Amino acid sequence: MSGSAAARAPNRLRINPRTLAAAAAHIGxxxxxxxLFVVVLVxxxxxxxxxxxxxxxxxILLATSPLAILALGMxxxxxxxxxxxxxxxxxxxxxxxxxxVLGPGHPIWLSILAAILASALVGALNGMIVALMGIxxxxxxxxxxxxxxxLALIIGNGQTLYWEKNWFNGVALSYxxxxxxxxWIVLVLFAAVLWIVHQSVFGRHIYGIGCNEEALRLxxxxxxxxxxxxxxxxGGFVGIASLLITSRIASGNxxxxxxxxxxxxxxxxxxxxxFMGGRGHPAFAMISAVTITMLLNGLGLLGINTxxxxxxxxxxxxxxxxxNILLERMTLLK
Amino acid sequence: MQNIRKNYGxxxxxxxxxxxxxxxxxxxxxxxxxxxxxxxxxxxxxxxSPTSGSIRLAGQKVEINNPADARRHRxxxxxxxxxxxxxxxxxxxxxxxxMATRRLLGLIPLLDKDRMQRDTRDVLRRMxxxxxxxxxxxxxxxxxxxxxxxxxxxxxFNPRILVLDEPTSGLxxxxxxxxxxxxxxxxxxxxxxxxxxHRLESIFKTADRIVVLRAGGKVLxxxxxxxxxxxxxxxxxxLESESGGLLNKIAxxxx
Numbered sequence: 001m002s003g004s005a006a007a008r009a010p011n012r013l014r015i016n017p018r019t020l021a022a023a024a025a026h027i028g029x030x031x032x033x034x035x036l037f038v039v040v041l042v043x044x045x046x047x048x049x050x051x052x053x054x055x056x057x058x059x060i061l062l063a064t065s066p067l068a069i070l071a072l073g074m075x076x077x078x079x080x081x082x083x084x085x086x087x088x089x090x091x092x093x094x095x096x097x098x099x100x101v102l103g104p105g106h107p108i109w110l111s112i113l114a115a116i117l118a119s120a121l122v123g124a125l126n127g128m129i130v131a132l133m134g135i136x137x138x139x140x141x142x143x144x145x146x147x148x149x150x151l152a153l154i155i156g157n158g159q160t161l162y163w164e165k166n167w168f169n170g171v172a173l174s175y176x177x178x179x180x181x182x183x184w185i186v187l188v189l190f191a192a193v194l195w196i197v198h199q200s201v202f203g204r205h206i207y208g209i210g211c212n213e214e215a216l217r218l219x220x221x222x223x224x225x226x227x228x229x230x231x232x233x234x235g236g237f238v239g240i241a242s243l244l245i246t247s248r249i250a251s252g253n254x255x256x257x258x259x260x261x262x263x264x265x266x267x268x269x270x271x272x273x274x275f276m277g278g279r280g281h282p283a284f285a286m287i288s289a290v291t292i293t294m295l296l297n298g299l300g301l302l303g304i305n306t307x308x309x310x311x312x313x314x315x316x317x318x319x320x321x322x323x324n325i326l327l328e329r330m331t332l333l334k
Numbered sequence: 335m336q337n338i339r340k341n342y343g344x345x346x347x348x349x350x351x352x353x354x355x356x357x358x359x360x361x362x363x364x365x366x367x368x369x370x371x372x373x374x375x376x377x378x379x380x381x382x383s384p385t386s387g388s389i390r391l392a393g394q395k396v397e398i399n400n401p402a403d404a405r406r407h408r409x410x411x412x413x414x415x416x417x418x419x420x421x422x423x424x425x426x427x428x429x430x431x432x433m434a435t436r437r438l439l440g441l442i443p444l445l446d447k448d449r450m451q452r453d454t455r456d457v458l459r460r461m462x463x464x465x466x467x468x469x470x471x472x473x474x475x476x477x478x479x480x481x482x483x484x485x486x487x488x489x490x491f492n493p494r495i496l497v498l499d500e501p502t503s504g505l506x507x508x509x510x511x512x513x514x515x516x517x518x519x520x521x522x523x524x525x526x527x528x529x530x531x532h533r534l535e536s537i538f539k540t541a542d543r544i545v546v547l548r549a550g551g552k553v554l555x556x557x558x559x560x561x562x563x564x565x566x567x568x569x570x571x572x573l574e575s576e577s578g579g580l581l582n583k584i585a586x587x588x589x
Contacts, residue, residue, distance in 0.1 A: 199444045201433045204426055208419040215419050218381065218411075219431030219487075220402045278421045 031272030031280070032323035033288035036316060040291050044298035051298055058180060062172070064293035065182035066091075066241040068286045070260060071267035072193050073237030075285035076230050078268050080209045081277025082130060082137035084231065086122065087238050087264050089148035091257030094119050094242035096152045099161035099252020108168045115246075116239040122148060123235020127228035145261070152254040161252035172248035182244050186286075189237065193282045206230060210277025259310075266313060267292055270320030292316065338387035340373050347373045349550040350387070355495065360517065360527045362541030362558075364534065366570050369547040371530050375497045378528075379411035380404035391494075410488035411497040417484035420473040424465060425454040427472055428487045457490045458482075461516055478509025485516060489525075496520060497528045502536050514540050534563060546570055 044051045070087055077084050094115045101111035122144060129140045174181040196203040205226045208216045217223050245256055271288040273280030292313055299309045340348040348370045355361055365371050376382035378389065380398045389396055391407055398404050404411070418427050425447070426433070434446040434453075454468045463482045472480060481501050488496055498517065502510045510533070517540045520527050531537055537544060544561060546554035546569040554561065554569040567573070 195442075201435060201443075201445065204422065204433060204445070207421055208430065211421045212419045215417060216430065218401050218413065220405060221431050278419075 030327065031270075031284040032320040032327060033267075033271040033284045033291060035323060036270060036320055037287050037291045037294075040294050040298065044294060044301075048298055048301045051301060056297065056301070058175075058178075060290070060293055060297050061183040062180040063297065064290050065172075065180065065186050066244050067260070067263055067267060067293060068183075068186045068289040069189055069237050069241040069244075070264035071271065071285040071289040072189055072282050073234035074264040075268040075271065075273045075280065075282035076193070076196070076206060077137070077234045078210075078265075078273045078275065079206050079277055079280060079282075080227055080230050081213075081275075082227070082231070083141065083265065083275070084123070084126060084234055084238075085138065085141040085261050085265075086126065086144035086148055087234075088257035088260040088262075089145040089152070090119055090122055090235070090238045091242040091245060091260050092152040092254050093122075093148040093155075093257075094239050095246040095249075095256050096156040096161055096252040096254050098243060098246050099163055100155050102163035102166070102168065103161055105164070108166060111168070112243060115243050116236055119239030119242065120232045120236040123238065124228055124232035126235070127231025128224075130231065131224035131227035149254075152257075156252060156254050158254060160254070162250070165250070168247055169250045170247075172244050185240065185244070189240070190283070190286060197282060202226065202229065207278055210279070212278075263289075263292055263313060266317040266320075270317060270324075272324055288320070335374070335378065336388050336390065338374065338377060338389075339385045340370075340377065340382065341385045346550050348377075348384070351547065351550075351552050353545065353552070355526045355528065357494070357526055358521055358524045359543065360521055360529060360541045362537035362544040363528055363530045363547070364532075364537055364544065364566065364570060365547035368549075369570075370550040371547055372499065374547070375411060375499060375528060375530065378404070378495075379409060379497060381411075405491060408492065408494040409497070410491050410493035410495070412481075412484045412488050412499060412501060414500040414503055417487075418472050418480055421471065423469050423471055424475075424483050425450045425468040427483055428454045428457065428468075428490055430487065453490065454486070457486045461486055461489060461519065463516070476509065477505045478512055481505065481509075481513055482516065485513075489520075493525060495526045495528070497530075499530045500532065501529070502531060502533050510536065534566060537566075538563060548572060 050056055074084060074087065097118055098111050098115045101114050102108065126137070126141050126144050129135055130137045133140075172180075172182050176184055196206070205216060205221055208221070209223060209226060213223055241260075242257070246252060249256065267289040268280070268282075268285040269275070270291070271280060271282075271285035273282075273285055295312055295316060296309050299312060335351065335353040337350045337352060338348050339346070339350050351370065351374060353361075353374065363371050363374070373382060377384045377387075378398065380401045380403050383399060389398055396403075396407055398407065398409070401411075419430065422430070429450045434449045435443045436446040436449075438444050451468050458465065458468070461482070463486065465479070472483060475483065485496075485498070485501065501513050501517070505513065514536055517527060517529060521542075529537065529541060538558060541558055543557050544554065544566060545552060546566060548570060553572075554566065
C-alpha cells in the first residue's frame with residue numbers, strides 16, 4: 001500500500017457523528033408499535049411454519065378486529081389526555097343487552113342500534129363527567145366500569161343469555177373477498193378515524209386539547225363538547241366491538257369483556273399515543289393491536305398456555321413503552 | 335375601561351382603575367408582580383369578569399363576559415403562556431378556533447388546508463415575518479418565532495385592540511428587537527396596542543403612553559415624553575414617596 005493510500009484508509013472507515021445522530025433521530029420517529037410488529041412477525045414466521053399461512057392470517061385478522069376497533073377509539077380518547085377504563089365492562093354490558101333484545105325475538109337491526117347507542121351513551125356520560133365536572137378520566141371510567149359490570153349482571157341475572165339462531169350469529173364469521181367481514185368493518189372505521197385525524201376540525205381540536213387545552217379555550221373552542229364527542233365516539237366503537245364479540249360467541253356473556261380495557265390501552269400506548277395526550281397516531285395503535293393478536297396467536301401455535309400469553313402481553317406493553325421513551329430520546333440527537 | 339374593580343374573596347386585585355386607549359396608540363402597561371396588570375387585561379379580553387366597572391368602545395358601553403365577546407368586539411389578546419398549541423402546525427395555530435373547511439362532493443367536510451396556508455402566509459408577509467414553511471410544527475420554532483405566530487393569529491382576526499402580555503419574555507436580544515419592530519408596525523395600521531412587559535426598555539422604545547399599576551391602583555398615566563425611565567421605576571415600587579425620589583437620592587450619592 002502506498003503512503004497516500006494508507007493515509008486515506010482510516011477516513012473511509014470514519015463515521016460522521018452528525019450522520020449517525022441524524023439517522024438515530026430518523027429511526028426515533030418510528031413508534032415502538034411498528035418495530036414490535038416487525039419483530040413479532042419475523043420471530044413467529046421463523047418459529048412456526050404455519051404462522052403466515054392464509055388460514056392463520058385470516059384467523060389473526062378475525063381475532064384482531066375487536067381489539068383494533070377498541071384501540072382506534074382508545075387512541076382518540078388518550079390523545080385528549082384521557083383514558084377509558086370502562087371499555088371491558090361495557091363490552092360485557094352491551095353483549096348481555098344485545099342478547100336480551102334478540103332473545104324475545106325483536107328485530108336484529110333494533111338490537112344493533114340499541115347496542116351502539118347504549119354504548120355511545122355510556123361514553124358520552126363518561127365524557128360529560130370528565131369535561132364538565134373536571135374529575136380525572138381514570139376515576140370517572142373506573143366508576144363507570146363498576147356500573148357497567150353491575151348492569152351486565154342485573155340484565156342477565158348473572159347468566160349467559162342466548163337467542164334463537166339468526167343471521168346475526170354469522171356476522172363475525174362471514175367473509176367478503178376472502179377477508180373476514182369483521183376486518184372490513186375495522187377498515188371502514190379506520191378510514192373514518194383517518195378522516196377525523198387528518199381532515200377534520202374535530203381532529204385538530206383532539207390533538208390541541210391533549211397539548212394545550214387552555215390555548216384552545218381562549219380561542220373559543222368548545223372543549224367540553226369536543227371531549228364529550230370523543231368519549232361518545234369511543235363508546236360507539238366499543239359497541240361495535242362488543243357486537244362482533246357477541247356475534248362470535250353467539251351469546252350474551254356478562255364476563256366476556258374482562259381484560260379488554262387493558263389490551264386496548266396497551267395497544268394505544270405501544271402505538272406511541274402518550275398518556276399525556278396530544279401525541280401519537282391511531283394508525284399505530286391499530287398496528288399494535290395486530291401485534292398483540294399476532295403474539296397471542298403465535299404463542300398459541302407454539303402450545304404455550306393462556307396464562308403465559310397474558311404475561312407476554314404485559315411484558316410487550318412494558319417493552320413497548322420503554323422502547324418509545326428510548327426512541328423519543330433518539331429524536332433529540334439531531 | 336372605567337372604575338374597574340375586581341375582588342378575589344377579601345383580596346382587592348383592582349381598586350377602581352380607569353384606562354383609556356386611542357386608535358393607533360401603543361400603551362405600555364407596567365407594574366410589579368400582583369400589581370393587577372394581568373387581571374385588568376383578562377377583564378378586557380373576557381377571561382375574567384369584573385366585580386364592578388364598565389367598558390366602552392367608541393363611546394358605546396359593551397359587555398365582555400367571555401373571550402368570544404371580546405373577539406366579537408375585535409379585541410385580541412396574546413397570552414404569555416397559553417398562546418400556542420405546540421403539536422400543531424403554524425397555519426393551524428393561526429387558525430385555531432376558526433379553521434377553514436371545504437366540502438368534498440358537497441357532502442364531506444374537509445379542512446381547507448390550502449386556504450389556511452395561503453392566508454397564513456399573507457398575514458405573516460404583512461407583518462414582515464418569514465418562515466420557510468407554514469407547515470412547520472410550532473414546537474420546532476424558536477421563542478421569537480413562536481411569539482410571532484401568536485401575534486399573527488391575533489392579527490388575522492383584524493383587531494382594533496391588541497393586548498400583548500409579556501411578548502418578549504424569555505427571548506434573545508435579536509428576537510426582542512424583531513417583536514418590538516412588529517409592535518411598532520401596528521401603529522401605522524391604526525391598531526391600538528396594550529403592551530405588558532417587565533422589560534422597560536421595550537416599553538420606552540415602543541409605547542406612546544405609559545400606565546403604571548401598583549397594588550391594584552393606577553399610580554401613573556403619562557405620555558412617554560413626559561416621564562423618565564427612573565420615574566416609572568419609582569412609581570412601580572412606590573419609591574417616589576421619599577422626598578425627591580429614592581432613586582434620585584441614590585444617584586446623587588454616587589461619586
